[in-house]
Amino acid sequence: MKRATWRPTRVAGLALLGAVALTVAACGPGGVDGDSGNDDTAATGGGADETSELSGAIAGSGASSQENAQLGWVAGFTEANPGVTVSYDPTGSSTGREQFLNGAVQFAGTDSPLKPEELEAAQERCGDGEALELPLYISPIAVVYNLPEVDAEHVNLTPEALAGIFAGEITRWDDPAITEANEGVELPDLAITPVNRSDGSGTTENFTEYLAAVAPDVWTHEPSDTWPIEGTVSGAQTQGMIDTVSSQEGAIGYADASRAGDLGTAAIGVGEEFVPYSAEAAAAVVDASPPTEDASDLRLTIELARDTTESGTYPIVLISYLVACSTYESEADAANVAAYLSYVASEEGQERAAQPDVAGSAPISDTLREQVDAAIEQITAAG
Incomplete structure (x- = not known):
């Protein structure tokens, strides 16, 4: 076998932001x-x-x-x-x-x-x-939602409530399973529209792995890179997910946190606290x-330790x-x-x-x- 030789240099530069390809x-x-x-x-x-x-x-x-x-x-x-x-x-x-x-x-x-x-x-x-x-x-994988009238930095969601939303069992934002974790926050009497990826996605696999690990009695599907429930609202690739959630008030989805943009993001129940996403919490x-x-x-x-209860960790990570x-x-x-x-x-x-x-x-x-x-x-x- 012949080992390739190479000598990359280190030169600082500005990130280029632009084309899809x-x-x-x-x-x-x-x-x-x-x-x-x-x-x-x-x-x-x-x-x-x-x-x-x-x-x-x-x-x-x-x-x-x-x-x-x-x-x-x-x-x-x-x-x-x-x-x-x-x-x-x-x-x-x-x-x-x-x-x-x-x-x-x-x-x-x-x-x-x-x-x-x-x-x-x-x-x-x-x-x-x-x-x-x-x-x-x-x-981190952010749980993103479109609730422009909700005056809260984050909506708190327990693992069971999050699983119930994406399983289709919790269908309105003022459901007690959500409001009880958000004291002082006025959540609307509004239908929840869960949005999933339409394409084969590692983000979907990581998200469903989390749901299966923390709420197996609610989320009864096996982890998969394709969404296991038929007839759902969906978007292709990360941008399609973000666009779909952004276009419909009451929608909720999941996406790489770098793409959350102006959408609201949930704080997830971990042990006795609710933890918003951050790079530090993901690294932990x-x-x-x-x-x-x-x-x-x-x-x-x-x-990944999906079911951790350690303080300061955010377990929905890819x-x-x-x-x-x-x-x-x-x-x-x-x-x-x-x-x-x-x-x-x-x-x-x-x-x-x-x-x-x-x-x-x-x-x-x-x-x-x-x-x-x-x-x-x-x-x-x-x-």
């Missing part, structure tokens, strides 16, 4: 301060270079929850590596995994780990190598969660993974993918995504970063 074309070095490459260290901790040796193009597809973070990551990486074009299309987790496995893209984003049959397919797609699953985007749950039983040095998958191959046929693909993933995992990359005007995500811990970097070092070119 997140493509930042290769650009000349004139847009980068000529001295910054000499002053900064590489994202991977190596020596700094004035210019990057990398060139070519890589494409990714997948989780729409990562859309804002990917905008920032692609911008930062291509500022430091102007010879590389990186694109990311937020098609949804299921589509992203499918496109990665059929070779249409070099990497994928997914809000849920690869399934057993997908791991088998990855061995063939990766030239008899393996799939890397790297938890590089940690974010991840730190308290063990690896999955089938995790490995390359597959850093985590079993860990979104970046999936890549341990072996690529092209040395350029191996080098570019490894360099890009290293930038995403770096302190600079994680801090960029954590900025409120980018994605507001929770940076990974130093311990997890060490594990991620060790996995990325295994990426090679066949030959």
Whole structure:
């Protein structure tokens, strides 16, 4: 096996916000301060270079929850590596995994780990190598609602009430199951319209995992990346979810917190308190969660503690993974993918995504970063 060589430079830059298909074309070095490459260290901790040796193009597809973070990551990486074009299309987790496995893209984003049959397919797609699953985007899933007349920072929802709403058992906002947890808040006599994702979504899988863990007597469905109840109101991908909730007063849905916008967001019952979402509360749950039983040095998958009662934690969290191959046929693909993933995992990359005007995500811990970097070092070119 021939290991690809690459030397990414670390150059600070502004996040680019814009297109749905997140493509930042290769650009000349004139847009980068000529001295910054000499002053900064590489994202991977190596020596700094004035210019990057990398060139070519890589494409990714997948989780729409990562859309804002990917905008920032692609911008930062291509500022430091102007010879590389990186694109990311937020098609949804299921589509992203499918496109990665059929070779249409070099990497994928997914809000849920690869399934057993997908791991088998990855061995063939990766030239008899393996799939890397790297938890590089940690974010709370916000429960968003459209109640413009409600004068409250957050509506409190117990786990049972939240499950009852999405199971179709609690149908009005002034139901006692909601009002009893919101003393002093005037909730309207208004129909609740629960909204779900219409596409295969890791956000849906994470949300239904939470409901099944905390309210199994109310939410009797198995966790799934497709909504298990027919005849519901739905929206495609994260933007479709947000648009649908925004368009109908009384609607409620679930979406990556970075996309909540001006919608109201619920505080969720955890133990004896109600906790609104935050990056810090999401990170606290991840730190308290063990690896999955089938995790490995390359597959850093985590079993989230959904039913935690620990104070200050927000348990409706998604860990979104970046999936890549341990072996690529092209040395350029191996080098570019490894360099890009290293930038995403770096302190600079994680801090960029954590900025409120980018994605507001929770940076990974130093311990997890060490594990991620060790996995990325295994990426090679066949030959």
